[in-house]
Amino acid sequence: MNARSPITPKTLQSVAAELAGQPVSAEKAAAHAEIFENIMQMIESLRGLPIKDVEPAVIFRPVERSADDPA
Amino acid sequence: MSDITELSIAELAQAYRDKSLSPVDATRAYLERISKHNDKVNAFVLLREEDALAEARQAETEFAAGGWRGPLHGIPIGHKDLYQTAGIRSTAGSRVLENHVPEHDATAVARLKQAGAVMLGKLNTHEFAYGPTNDSSMFGPCRNPWETARFSGGSSGGSGAAVALRLCAGATGSDTGGSIRMPAACCGITGLKPTYGRASRAGIYPLCWTMDHAGPLTRSAEDAALMFQPMAGPDGRDAAVAERDVPDYAAALGGDIKGLRIGVPTHYFFDRALPEIATAAHDAIAVLEGLGAEVREVEIAHIDHAAAAAMVLYLSEGTAYHDDHIATIGELYTDQVRLFLEIGNYVLAKDYLHAQRYRTLLGHAMADVLAEVDVLAMPALPITAQPLGQENIDIRGATESVFGAILRNTEPFDLTGLPALVVPCGNASDGMPMSLQIAGRPFDEAGVLKVGHAFQQASDWHQRRPPD
Numbered sequence: 118m119n120a121r122s123p124i125t126p127k128t129l130q131s132v133a134a135e136l137a138g139q140p141v142s143a144e145k146a147a148a149h150a151e152i153f154e155n156i157m158q159m160i161e162s163l164r165g166l167p168i169k170d171v172e173p174a175v176i177f178r179p180v181e182r183s184a185d186d187p188a
Numbered sequence: 189m190s191d192i193t194e195l196s197i198a199e200l201a202q203a204y205r206d207k208s209l210s211p212v213d214a215t216r217a218y219l220e221r222i223s224k225h226n227d228k229v230n231a232f233v234l235l236r237e238e239d240a241l242a243e244a245r246q247a248e249t250e251f252a253a254g255g256w257r258g259p260l261h262g263i264p265i266g267h268k269d270l271y272q273t274a275g276i277r278s279t280a281g282s283r284v285l286e287n288h289v290p291e292h293d294a295t296a297v298a299r300l301k302q303a304g305a306v307m308l309g310k311l312n313t314h315e316f317a318y319g320p321t322n323d324s325s326m327f328g329p330c331r332n333p334w335e336t337a338r339f340s341g342g343s344s345g346g347s348g349a350a351v352a353l354r355l356c357a358g359a360t361g362s363d364t365g366g367s368i369r370m371p372a373a374c375c376g377i378t379g380l381k382p383t384y385g386r387a388s389r390a391g392i393y394p395l396c397w398t399m400d401h402a403g404p405l406t407r408s409a410e411d412a413a414l415m416f417q418p419m420a421g422p423d424g425r426d427a428a429v430a431e432r433d434v435p436d437y438a439a440a441l442g443g444d445i446k447g448l449r450i451g452v453p454t455h456y457f458f459d460r461a462l463p464e465i466a467t468a469a470h471d472a473i474a475v476l477e478g479l480g481a482e483v484r485e486v487e488i489a490h491i492d493h494a495a496a497a498a499m500v501l502y503l504s505e506g507t508a509y510h511d512d513h514i515a516t517i518g519e520l521y522t523d524q525v526r527l528f529l530e531i532g533n534y535v536l537a538k539d540y541l542h543a544q545r546y547r548t549l550l551g552h553a554m555a556d557v558l559a560e561v562d563v564l565a566m567p568a569l570p571i572t573a574q575p576l577g578q579e580n581i582d583i584r585g586a587t588e589s590v591f592g593a594i595l596r597n598t599e600p601f602d603l604t605g606l607p608a609l610v611v612p613c614g615n616a617s618d619g620m621p622m623s624l625q626i627a628g629r630p631f632d633e634a635g636v637l638k639v640g641h642a643f644q645q646a647s648d649w650h651q652r653r654p655p656d
Contacts, residue, residue: 129534137533139515145530152527153534156503159496160535163542166493166549173544174551175398178427 124157126150192217193354197411200357201259204251211244211251211262214357215306218264222308222355225656228336231350233269233327234277234310240264243306250304259414259438261304266356268344269310270317271402272391273297280393281313281325281343283520284513294391295425296360296402299418308356312346315525317362317395318506319343320370320594323576324522331576332374333654334620338573341374341594343367343395347405348375352654358406358415364395365498366569366598368403369610369625374573376612376621378640378650379405380412381598382420383430383631384605390425396505398544399498399602408650409611409640413437416633432631440634441641446480448639451561456491457597461570462583465622469567472613472624475646476565476639486561489553491600493546495592498599500535500543507532551604555629558606563639564627568610570596572620601627609636612649621649 126146134140141149192214195203203209219237226232247262272278272290274297279285293301301307312330314322322345323329330345332338333353340349344361348371351359361368363381372379380403387402394400404415414437421434452458452473458466477483507514507529513521514529521529557564571581571593580587601608608627616622624643628636644650 133530133533139518139530139533141530149527149531149534153531156499156531159499160539160542162493162496163500163539163546166490166542166546168542168545168549171545171548173541174547175544 121157121161124150124154129153193221196407197259197263197357197414200263201261201414204262205256211247211306212241214262215240215244215264215308218308218356225353226355229331229333229340229349229353230328231312231330231346231353231355232266232309233312233346236276236307236309240306240308247304247306257302257304260300260418262306263304263357264306264308265300265415266308266311266347266350266359267297268347268360268362269313270343270362270393271297271360272393273307273310276310278310279326280317281315281327283326284517286326290391292391295388295423296419297391300360303418311344311350311359314343314345314367315522316393316510317343317364317367318502318525318528320366320591322346322371324524326522329576332573332620334376334573337575338620339374339576341371341573344405345371348372348377348379351375351377351405351407354653358404358411361403361405362392363401363403363602364399365502365595365602368401368405369568369598369608370594372405372610373568373612373621373623376623376649376652376654377405378408378412378612379403379610380416380633380637381601381608382416382633383607385428385430386607386631386633387416387419388423388426388429390423394509396501398505399501401602408644409609409637410438410441412609413441413637420633430631435634437634437637441638443638444480445476445639445642448481448563449561450476450481450483451486451557451564452483453486453488453491453557453564453566455487457566460583460596461567462572462616464616465567465570465572468614468616468622469565469624472643472647473565475643479642479646484561486557486564488557490546490549491553494550494600494603495596497543497546498595498603500539503528503532504535504540547603550600554604554606558629562628563636566625567597568623568625569594569598572616572618572622597625606630607633607636609640611640611643612652613647614649
């Protein structure tokens, strides 16, 4: 896995506006960048776990209706 | 009148059966205490005096006719304002829902009503349950009854403060990272987070669908068993609830704990706690050992990543739930919660799934340990309740955020869905309560309650309360 680049406010502003549909100001993006950089360092530890053959705890379950359920 | 509010749920139920007290007596006594003491802790945010008294009179009428619904019949309780209550404003502590009046009760509310409990009112909560301090709420912070300049713990802060200060006999809460257990520990009372899928989440505003749990805050493990009984079991509304029989939790409290195997995970849970808290937990475990339990040190693999995984889940699921509101009415949220919701937009899908895979990994690690011992025991929290607004704390020479520290010992049991009970086990040098956490195998609420009850039969920390 390649090492990631440090987070920049410009990146977060683009993500917020262009992907999330929830634009933030440059000032807010700068504050977010500092916070999220710390969070990313925590998240990176998860990326290195031995979980190749480990399934997510959330597994799909088909919807099944009983005869009592409303149509 | 004030003596009535010192009675536990079990004692009050017996007094009703003996006809030495009535539900109207008890309800009036609690309403009087609320009128005198609620302002200093800001626990109750909505009171229903006349309706509560009407419910109490109804209970009396039913008793007189020979009807008794069970040990919660006529018992005055409060509901966390995260729980929807039909016809009664339910805000989740947020201006987003400032005037919201639901049409339907949460399952837990309906079941406790069916059991005959008297609803005194709604209790303060950290906004949308998204915080461990209950200091971000449209109603203002909930304060710790032991020292009102400190937080109550959250997110079920109103529930913790109200039970500790004898403003109600029991209260409902919800727990996603520790939000039943943190306020219970901060306020010196008992709190039960059951197994994920043991009790319905229906009608409780979600924080994280995959980590939310409903449970009681009470003065004792015995009371927790009584109050949790009707909350447990499938309801046809929450698809996560297991189709499993619900045992009689109160009946399971009996007997001794000779031969019970207690695992003590020193790494992570003790070595990163304030020294006097670690000592208090060890002393509490020694009490259990004195009752015949066997104690052994255990190691839980991969535990160090719990905080990272929990953070990813809070951010992702919380933001997804509030997605429609963040951009349009974001200004209605408190600053802290809005910040968390905005930050959640940056989490990648693959990291969310890594976190969910970590849960499986940790679940296996816990199951491996719980194959060798019956329960785990450790400090409930690594710190005590801190002054409102304090951001950082020094623990054994390392500075960390209060938010991060207070969640550390409780989060692993939300990640794995295992049942966990907290019981008070001392007061620290700052005067604030310290607590022991007892965690068990899936669906062994009876087991953890039994251990908590045994401890409380051999100690009196749970009978201590903050001064008025």
